[in-house]
Amino acid sequence: MTFSPTLRPDCSKCFAVCCTALGFARSADFAIDKPAASACPNMASDFSCTIHQRLRPRGFSGCTVFDCFGAGQVVSQRTFGGTSWVKDPESKSSMFAVFKVVKQLHEMLWYLSEAEQRAFDPELAATARQLTMDIETTSQGEASAVLAADVGRLHAEVxxxxxxxxEEVRASYGAEGRKMPDGGIHPGADLMGANLAKKQLSGSDLRGAYLIGANLEHSDLTAVDLLGADLRDTRLHGANLSGSLYLTQPQINAARGNRETQLPERLTTPAHWI
Incomplete structure (x- = not known):
């Protein structure tokens, strides 16, 4: 049977790889320092989180923002055949290294899925399908094959x-060159703390923009390119993001919103919004 990796995390099928492979420093997002390749002290023996329901009040909001795009369960159950790094300590370094690569590959698959669906040009849609197949094949390979992948090349192509x-999707909204009083809407724009409430931003390019703490309440972000935009503490109450481009769950998890915020179908409303 052909394996089709899910892009949604399933922690029940993972060996808490993200809670172990990755490190973090004590900050507003994490209450403690944790070196990479070390188990989080909040991890239980069955790989569950002992404070999962209390992460934010306990100072671990960074954990609630993170999303592996389903890489954790694929690496745990497929690449390493369901044998954890605890049962096979020698697999630990390899498993963690593979996880970091597969996470990148799965994030690319997330974007490609949307690109294929929204492309107007059949050739672009076909290119997206081919890239998806190539990346899926790589992500499903043996550990050595995953680690040998040319991730840089794939990133560039994607x-x-x-x-x-x-460009295709945004072109129909006539937003090219749209200017704002603070200097403009453009890729990589510094819009930290900007007041963009109740704005018609449809078709704008905010790829890689800094929107930390910005106010986008009740604004229309249909076909707005948000690839890599920093939405930490961005106010999205009542905003329409249902048709925005390249939005991810981690971006939404890092933002602030409410039940009135309209999200793309494949994203879920974060628990801390409600």
Whole structure:
């Protein structure tokens, strides 16, 4: 049977790889320092989180933002055949290294899925499908094959495609060159703390923009390219993001919103919004 990796995390099928492989420093997002390749002290023996329901009040909001795009269960159950790094300590370094690569591959698959669906040009859609197949094959390979993948090349190819599809989708909204009083809406714009409430932003390019603490309440972000935009503490109450481009769950988890915030179908409303 052909394996089709899910892009949604299933922690019940993972060996808490993200809670172990990755490190973090004590900050507003994490209450403690944790070196990479070390188990989080909040991890239980069955790989569950002992404070999962209390992460934010306990100072671990960074954990609630993180999303592996389903890489954890794929690496745990497929690449390493359901044998954990606890049962096979020698697999630990390899498993963690593979996880970091597969997470990148799955994030690319997330974007490609949307690009294929929204492309107007059949050739762009076909390119997205081919890239998806290539990356799926790589992510499903043996550990050595995953680690040998040319992730940089794949990133470049995917990025080029995403930009072409973005230009297609945004073109119909006539937002090219749209200016704002603070200097303009453009890729990489510094809009930290900006007041963009109740704005018609449809078709704008905010790829890689800094929107930390910005106010986008009740604004229309249909076909707005948000690839890599920093939405930490961005106020999205009542905003329409249902048709935005390249939005991810981690971006939404890092933002602030409410039940009135309209999200793309494949994203879920974060628990801390409610």
């Amino acid at each position: 990025r080029a495609l995403l930009m072409e599809v973005s």
